[in-house]
Each structure stands twice: as C-alpha cells, then as structure tokens.
Amino acid sequence: MSGGITRRQALLGMFGAGTTIAATIIRPASAAEEHPAHPVAPLDAVAMLYDSTICTGCKACMVACSEANGLPPDTSLSNGLWQMPSQLNSKTKNIIELYKEPDGPEFAYVKRQCMHCLDPACVTGCPFGALKKNEWGAVTWESSLCIGCRYCEVACPFDVPKFEWDKWNPKIVKCEFCFDQRLLENREPACTAVCPTGSVIFGKRVDLLAKAKERIAGSPNKYFEDRVYGEHEAGGTQVLYLSSVSFEKIGLPKLSSTSLGHYGTKVTSVIYKWFSGPIVLAGILGAVIRRNWKRHETERPEREKRTGFPDQL
Amino acid sequence: MSTQDRTGTNLINHWQRGVPAYSAPLITPTFLALAALTAVGFALAGVRLFSPLGRFAGMNDEYAWGIWKTFNVMTLTALGSGPLALGIAAWVFNRQKLHVVMRTALVSGFLFYATGLMALGFDVGRPWNFWNAALPWRWNAESAMLEIGICMPLYVAIFLSFEILPIFLERFYYTSGERTRAVLRRVAPLLRRIYPFMLIGAYLLPLMHQSSLGGLLLLAGDKIHPLWQTPFLPLLYLLAAGLCGIGFVIFLLLLACLRYSRPLDLGILDELGRLLCAACFLFLAVRAIDLIWRGQLHAAFAFDRMSIIFLVETALITIPAFALLFNAVRQTPRSLLKVATLACLGGMYYRFVPTTVAFHPERQRGYFPTLPELLMAGAYISLAFLCFGLAVKFFAVLPGDTHGWKNKFRVIRLPQWPWTRHHDIRSESRPNTNPEGEPA
Numbered sequence: 001m002s003g004g005i006t007r008r009q010a011l012l013g014m015f016g017a018g019t020t021i022a023a024t025i026i027r028p029a030s031a032a033e034e035h036p037a038h039p040v041a042p043l044d045a046v047a048m049l050y051d052s053t054i055c056t057g058c059k060a061c062m063v064a065c066s067e068a069n070g071l072p073p074d075t076s077l078s079n080g081l082w083q084m085p086s087q088l089n090s091k092t093k094n095i096i097e098l099y100k101e102p103d104g105p106e107f108a109y110v111k112r113q114c115m116h117c118l119d120p121a122c123v124t125g126c127p128f129g130a131l132k133k134n135e136w137g138a139v140t141w142e143s144s145l146c147i148g149c150r151y152c153e154v155a156c157p158f159d160v161p162k163f164e165w166d167k168w169n170p171k172i173v174k175c176e177f178c179f180d181q182r183l184l185e186n187r188e189p190a191c192t193a194v195c196p197t198g199s200v201i202f203g204k205r206v207d208l209l210a211k212a213k214e215r216i217a218g219s220p221n222k223y224f225e226d227r228v229y230g231e232h233e234a235g236g237t238q239v240l241y242l243s244s245v246s247f248e249k250i251g252l253p254k255l256s257s258t259s260l261g262h263y264g265t266k267v268t269s270v271i272y273k274w275f276s277g278p279i280v281l282a283g284i285l286g287a288v289i290r291r292n293w294k295r296h297e298t299e300r301p302e303r304e305k306r307t308g309f310p311d312q313l
Numbered sequence: 314m315s316t317q318d319r320t321g322t323n324l325i326n327h328w329q330r331g332v333p334a335y336s337a338p339l340i341t342p343t344f345l346a347l348a349a350l351t352a353v354g355f356a357l358a359g360v361r362l363f364s365p366l367g368r369f370a371g372m373n374d375e376y377a378w379g380i381w382k383t384f385n386v387m388t389l390t391a392l393g394s395g396p397l398a399l400g401i402a403a404w405v406f407n408r409q410k411l412h413v414v415m416r417t418a419l420v421s422g423f424l425f426y427a428t429g430l431m432a433l434g435f436d437v438g439r440p441w442n443f444w445n446a447a448l449p450w451r452w453n454a455e456s457a458m459l460e461i462g463i464c465m466p467l468y469v470a471i472f473l474s475f476e477i478l479p480i481f482l483e484r485f486y487y488t489s490g491e492r493t494r495a496v497l498r499r500v501a502p503l504l505r506r507i508y509p510f511m512l513i514g515a516y517l518l519p520l521m522h523q524s525s526l527g528g529l530l531l532l533a534g535d536k537i538h539p540l541w542q543t544p545f546l547p548l549l550y551l552l553a554a555g556l557c558g559i560g561f562v563i564f565l566l567l568l569a570c571l572r573y574s575r576p577l578d579l580g581i582l583d584e585l586g587r588l589l590c591a592a593c594f595l596f597l598a599v600r601a602i603d604l605i606w607r608g609q610l611h612a613a614f615a616f617d618r619m620s621i622i623f624l625v626e627t628a629l630i631t632i633p634a635f636a637l638l639f640n641a642v643r644q645t646p647r648s649l650l651k652v653a654t655l656a657c658l659g660g661m662y663y664r665f666v667p668t669t670v671a672f673h674p675e676r677q678r679g680y681f682p683t684l685p686e687l688l689m690a691g692a693y694i695s696l697a698f699l700c701f702g703l704a705v706k707f708f709a710v711l712p713g714d715t716h717g718w719k720n721k722f723r724v725i726r727l728p729q730w731p732w733t734r735h736h737d738i739r740s741e742s743r744p745n746t747n748p749e750g751e752p753a
Contacts, residue, residue: 034455087676089374121532127459128445128452145445148438151458153377155532159675162374163438165367170438253675255535264531265455267544272454278517285405286513292407293509309715312330312416313479313508 035261035269039118039235045137046177047116047205048192049212052243052250053222054199055109057096061191061200065094065113068181068190071173088112090164093175094191099250108243110250111200113191114139114160114175115230116238119259122152122161130172131161137205137238138177146172157234157255177238205238212240235259328578328712331416331480334705335723337573344702347695354692357685361435369685376672376680380690383668385432387526388661389694390465391550393425394558396473397519402588404512410584413712416480417569418562420704423473424697430466432693457528464522472515479504480708487720523554530667538671540612540623545603550664552599556592556630557660559585563653566712567646569705575713579644586643586653593634593656596663597627622670629659 066073066083073083074091085092094113101107116139122131123139130146133139141161148170152161164170178189187193192202201208212228220226222244229241233255241252248254271277300311361369372379395418403411434440445451446463453459482504486497527550530537543549563585570577604610613623633656642648669680682690705711707723 121534124453125456125458125529125532126453127456127462128442144442145451146439147442147445147462148440149458149462150377150438151456151529151532153374154529154536155534157534157536159375163377164365165373166365168363168365170365251675253535260532260534263534263544264457264528267547268457268525268528269455278521281520282513282517285516286510288405289509289512292404293512295407296409296412297505307329307715309330309720312412312483312709313476313505 035119035124035259035265037235037258037262038232039259041118041205041236041238042137043204043206045118045205045238046183046202047208047238047240048189048200048202049208049240049242050111050200051212051215052108052110052199052241052245054197055096055111056197056199057098057109058196059096060194060196061111062092062094062096064190064194065175066092068178069093088160088162090162090166090171090173092162093173097251099245106245108245108250110241110243110252111191112158112160112251113239114177115158115234116175116177117234117259118236118238119234119261121155121157121234121260121264124261124264125151125155127151134179136177136183138179138183139174140176140179141172141174143171148172155260157253157260205240208240212242215242232257235262326578326580327576327714328413328581329715330413330713331709331711332713332715332718333484333707333709333722334573334575334711335721337706339706339723344699347699347702350688350695351692351699354689354696357689357692358435360685361689366436366438369683371681371683371686373678373680375674375676375678376669378668379436379680379686380682381432381436381686383665385690385693386429387668388664389425390429390523390526391554391557391660391664392561392657393422393429394519394523394554395419395562396422396476396558397516397523398555398558398588398592399562399585400512401516405516408584408588410581413578414562414566414581414585416477416710417566417712418558419473419477420480420708420710421561421565421697421701422558423469423477424700426465426469426473428693428697430469432690435689457525457531460525461522461529464518464525468515468518468522472511472518475507475511476515480704480710484708484722488722488724519554520551524548524551526550526664533672536672536674537667538619538673539607539609540604540619541667541671543603543607545599546667549596549599549603552592552596553660553663556589556596557657557664559589559592560633560653560656560660563589563649564657565701567650567653569711573705573711575711577646578712579646581712582646582649583640583643586637586649589653589656590634590637590643593630593637593659596660597630597634600627619671622666626659626662626666629655629662633659 062083062085065071071093072091074085074089075081075083077086078084085095087097088095094111097110097112099108099110116137118137120131120133120139123129123133126132126145127147127149128145130142130144131139131152132142148163150163150172152172153159153163161172161174163172177183178187182189182193188202192200195201201211203211209228209231216223216226216228224243224246229243229247229252230237230239233252235258241247243250243252304311366372370379370381396415399411399415399418402408403415437443443462452463482497482500486494489497524547527546527548530542530546531544534542563582566582566585567577569575604613613620613627633652636642636648636652642652707725709722
C-alpha cells in the first residue's frame with residue numbers, strides 16, 4: 001500500500017472514526033436505562049383520570065377537543081349534519097364511546113384518546129423523533145420530522161395515532177394533551193376543563209393515582225377488579241381509567257405490565273450499544289475476507305491461464 | 314475441465330464464468346408482457362404522486378402497512394438476499410465454487426432491493442421530510458425503522474452498486490476503443506484494491522437491516538399472534554433472508570439456464586443445494602427452540618386457523634430441508650428446482666404472515682389491497698424481472714461455458730435518425746487481445 005498506511009491501519013482508523021461519530025453525534029442506544037421494563041413516572045408527569053361510572057356521555061369533551069385543536073367535524077355518519085365520529089380518526093382526537101351488553105342491561109361510556117404512555121412504543125419506533133415525549137410527559141407530534149411511515153400506528157397498543165389518508169400532505173393526528181394549545185399556557189386540557197360531571201379530571205399523575213385508589217377503597221366492589229387501568233398497562237400510562245365494567249369490554253386491551261419499548265429494544269440495545277456489535281462484526285468479517293481475498297488473488301494468474309479468460313468479480 | 318463426484322463419475326464443469334446470452338431474442342412475448350405491466354405501474358405511480366394514499370390504496374388506520382411494505386419490502390428483499398447469503402459463503406467461508414454464480418445473485422438482489430425501495434418511496438406519506446436522514450442528530454438511534462430507512466438505501470446505492478460495477482465495466486471494456494480500454498486497465502487494480510473493504514459493508518449492512526425488519530415487529534407486541542411474536546424475530550427474519558436468498562438464486566439459475574439453453578453445472582448446484590439444506594435446518598431449529606422456550610408448542614398444534622397457517626409454513630421449509638439431504642434430489646435439476654421453489658415460498662410466507670394474516674389489531678377493519686395497489690406491486694416485480702432479462706442478455710451475468718465465447722457482447726443498436734445517418738455508431742465488440750490487466 002502507498003502512503004505508509006497498511007490496510008489494517010486504515011481499517012482501524014475507519015472503525016475509530018465510526019466509534020467517535022457513534023459516541024458524539026448519535027444518541028447512544030443505552031436502552032437499559034432508557035427503557036426499564038416498568039418505568040417510573042416522573043413527579044411532574046401530568047395525567048387524566050377518567051371515571052366511567054360518573055360519565056353521562058354528554059360529549060362536551062369531544063366538542064371542546066375539536067375546538068381547541070381546530071379539527072373539522074367528522075360528519076360522515078350524520079349526512080353532513082353534525083359531528084358524529086364512529087371511532088378515533090384523523091378528524092377526531094377524543095371520543096366518547098358507548099359499550100352496551102348485547103342481551104342485558106349492562107352499559108358503560110368510555111373516553112378514548114392518546115394514553116400518553118410512560119414509555120410510548122410510538123416514540124421508540126419513530127425514525128426521526130417526530131413523535132416525542134415532551135415536557136410533563138405529553139406525547140406530541142412534530143410535522144417537519146415525520147416521513148409518514150405509519151410505524152406509530154403499527155406500534156401503538158391502543159391504536160391511537162391516525163393518518164390523514166385523504167390528504168396529499170398527510171399528518172399524524174392524535175391527542176397531544178393540548179400541549180401547544182393549553183398546557184404551555186398553564187391551562188388544563190380542553191376535555192377536562194369542560195367536563196360538567198367531573199368524570200375526567202386533570203392533575204399530577206401521582207395525585208390522580210392516589211385519588212383513584214381512594215375512590216376504589218371508598219366503594220368496594222364498585223369498580224372492576226378494584227384496580228386502576230393505566231397504572232401498569234404497557235409499563236404505565238398517563239391516562240388512568242376507573243370502570244365498573246370489564247376494561248376489555250369497553251375497549252381497553254389487556255396488556256402486560258412490561259413496556260413495549262423495553263421488549264422491543266432489550267436485545268438490540270445490547271448489540272448496538274456504542275455501535276459495538278457492528279464494529280466487532282466488521283472487524284471479524286474484514287479479517288476473514290482479507291485472508292480469503294489474498295488467497296483468491298494469489299490463485300488468480302493460474303485460474304486465468306487455465307480458462308484463458310481474465311478473472312471476473 | 315471436469316471433476317469427479319463421489320461415485321467417480323466425471324462431472325463437466327459447465328459454469329466457468331459469466332457469459333452473456335448474446336444470441337437470445339430480445340423482444341419476446343414475456344418481455345412485452347412484463348414491459349406492459351411495468352408501464353401500467355409507472356402510469357399509476359405518476360397518479361400516486363398527486364393522489365392521497367387513501368384514495369389509491371386499501372390501507373387503513375388498523376392495517377397501516379399494505380402490500381407495498383409487507384410484500385415488496387419485507388418479503389421480496391428476502392429473495393434479494395442472495396448477495397448476502399452467497400457472498401458470505403463465498404468470501405467468508407471460502408466456498409470458491411460459488412464465485413461464478415455471484416453475478417446472478419448480485420443482479421437479482423440489486424433489482425429486488427431497488428424496486429423494494431421504490432415501493433417504499435411511493436408508500437410513505439411525507440417522503441419530502443426524508444432529508445432529515447442527512448442530519449444525524451435528528452436520528453432516533455433506537456428505532457428499527459430508522460436503521461432500515463438509512464441502511465437499506467445506503468446498501469443499494471453504495472455497496473450493491475459497487476459490487477455490480479465490474480459487470481458494467483467489463484462490457485464497456487470489450488465494446489470500446491483502445492483509449493478507453495487503457496483507462497479501464499488503469500482503473501481495474503484500483504477497483505480490486507477497494508473491493509475487499511466494500512465487501513465488509515456489503516455483508517454488515519444487510520445483516521443489520523434484514524434483522525431490523527424483524528425487529529420492527531417487536532414493538533407491535535400483542536397485535537401479532539404469539540406463534541410469530543417473539544424476541545427471536547430479528548434472528549428469524551435474518552435466517553429467512555438467507556434461506557430465501559440461496560433458494561431464489563437456485564430458482565433463477567435453473568430457470569434462466571433452461572430459458573437460454575445453457576448447460577447446467579451439477580457440481581455447483583449440488584453445493585448450492587447443500588447450503589439451502591443447512592439454511593432450512595438452521596431456520597427450523599431456531600424456530601423450534603423459540604416455540605419451546607416460550608411454551609407456545611400447544612398453539613402450534615392447536616389445529617385452529619393460525620396453527621394451520623403455521624403448520625403450512627413449517628411444512629414448506631421442512632420438506633426441502635429433508636429432501637435436500639439426498640444426493641439424488643440435489644443433483645437432479647428438476648427436483649432441485651421444485652424444492653428450491655418450496656423453500657423460497659416457505660421463507661416468503663414466514664416473512665409475509667406476521668405483518669398481515671397474523672396481525673390482529675384491536676379493532677379489525679380488515680385490509681385487502683386495491684387494484685391499483687396490486688398493479689403497482691406487480692409492476693415493481695415485473696420491472697425487476699424485465700431488467701434481469703436485459704442484464705442477462707447484455708452483460709456477462711449468467712454462468713456458462715467459456716467454450717467458443719470470445720468476449721463478444723450484444724451490440725446496442727441506437728435508432729438511426731436521419732441526422733445521425735452518416736455517423737458510424739461503433740459499439741462493435743472486439744475479441745480480447747490482452748487478458749492482462751483486465752477490468753475486474
């Protein structure tokens with residue numbers, strides 16, 4: 001080799017540069033700390049507590065949400081007359097749904113919106129960080145970073161993020177805890193502010209969790225399984241639910257208490273830590289290929305003489 | 314040249330180097346059919362540029378990924394993993410025999426990857442924001458989607474392109490004048506100096522992104538049926554890529570040799586068969602260990618819908634695995650073609666199912682691709698086959714006998730416009746006079 005640098009040195013130099021880049025520019029995937037199996041909510045984490053037994057289904061929160069977020073009414077089911085979404089969609093960030101037992105008296109309302117997970121799968125998967133866990137734990141979306149890959153829709157265990165399928169420049173639409181609209185102005189989200197019955201209330205997560213447990217303790221056998229949905233589900237969420245009807249029946253999926261971010265990154269975070277796995281593998285590949293390449297090149301003249309043709313790569 | 318097989322029979326080594334199929338007819342009914350489908354796809358792609366995704370495709374918020382991602386990218390890049398699987402066998406595990414089939418693997422791999430990336434480009438909703446990839450501080454390093462989004466285009470644009478460069482330079486050398494040849498002769502040693510370094514990236518990158526394709530599905534969690542949702546997904550996706558890659562190169566070699574009346578080289582096919590056999594068993598072993606470790610064997614043999622889908626998949630890989638143990642199967646082209654096809658189908662099936670049939674979001678609206686979606690998916694595939702056919706005819710890709718070949722390449726005849734009538738468009742091939750210092 002010319003210039004007094006051997007291939008080995010060049011190779012080592014390349015890896016060295018790679019390590020430096022990985023260490024300085026790329027956020028290190030030290031997921032062991034970033035994604036604990038059971039994340040602990042920070043003390044300033046905000047939350048919503050929704051008590052299905054209080055809700056009367058007036059849908060004031062839906063109107064307030066659309067107004068605060070500037071969303072057009074979804075009138076597809078009402079022939080263009082009034083807002084009537086069938087489920088969360090690209091025009092609906094918040095919805096009151098009714099569960100009714102097929103052959104019985106049991107019924108319950110349920111409010112659906114982003115759960116603002118403590119360790120959100122959508123944030124872990126989002127390639128350029130368009131979805132991010134913002135201040136106080138609100139999961140927000142930044143349009144300039146989103147490539148529209150829809151991985152968040154695949155990853156979200158609650159099927160919350162929605163894509164504007166009918167737009168040429170589609171956005172991801174989901175509840176952002178009224179972060180820009182209200183939280184930053186020190187106001188609570190539109191839905192909790194407007195709720196006339198107090199079935200959905202806003203506060204710090206620690207306080208609301210304690211309050212929910214108080215309610216359970218205050219009226220035994222009222223609440224399903226005497227537990228708060230969202231305390232542990234998917235590693236814990238910042239929206240908490242109380243219900244007298246089974247959570248699964250009202251559409252809240254049964255989930256393990258391990259966060260998806262932990263499950264999804266526990267192996268790769270070790271392999272890709274400081275990019276060490278690929279670097280070591282590149283070193284091994286390089287050494288073996290170099291040996292085999294040299295052998296191949298040594299045998300080349302003989303091969304060319306035998307076939308009468310120049311060697312092909 | 315000949316070698317002896319185990320029984321002492323002389324096997325003729327028919328595959329000595331890449332030889333162009335220079336006498337095969339260019340415009341055939343197949344060519345026209347593929348070109349027509351590709352043209353329809355291009356027209357639809359043009360419409361897609363101005364059409365929202367929802368009006369164009371059957372995808373919805375529950376099944377947010379349609380066949381462009383689940384088939385053209387997830388499944389077909391596994392078929393395009395021949396350069397990875399055979400390259401590692403040839404250059405890392407020193408299976409010298411395989412060098413001669415590398416060009417077939419490289420060209421098919423390049424085409425499936427390139428068309429897969431095209432599919433991805435038309436699938437994403439806001440492709441103009443992809444420029445963020447140029448700003449590493451905006452990368453979410455723990456996202457498998459980021460890894461794929463950066464790694465896959467990089468692999469195609471740099472490493473695969475570099476690996477197929479010699480195929481172009483070789484043709485260029487033999488069809489140009491002495492001055493160009495002199496330049497190329499000077500370039501050739503340079504190319505050979507870089508080549509082993511490029512090989513490192515050419516294997517490292519696909520090892521990373523093929524496993525990341527499986528890693529993507531980890532975050533989908535319980536939405537994917539427990540027979541498929543496992544921490545082993547990245548490894549299994551990688552092994553399935555190897556399996557499909559080897560199987561598809563066998564499939565392509567046999568079909569192309571049949572089509573262009575090439576004699577077969579049973580020695581090399583036997584080697585490929587052995588590799589495919591090992592790949593199948595490796596995949597099955599990891600799959601079995603995973604199911605036992607997670608205690609999901611009962612689900613595999615519950616004989617409900619998902620269990621049967623699983624059993625079909627396993628059968629598609631188990632049959633070739635055991636069949637390929639027999640010399641008679643590996644050395645009979647007809648049966649080798651059959652088992653290689655089965656193995657490819659099995660591997661593709663494994664890569665396709667977790668994102669579609671075994672994907673159960675909470676509210677199932679169901680998804681079936683629309684006609685334009687299907688036509689565009691088909692067009693990417695037909696474009697790949699169309700280009701493969703052209704590559705085989707114009708470049709020394711398909712392995713063959715050197716007997717009687719004098720480095721003659723098919724001449725590209727440009728249309729003779731009136732104003733060029735007096736120019737002599739010389740791309741006439743010349744016989745090779747100087748075998749020393751050839752480009753590649």
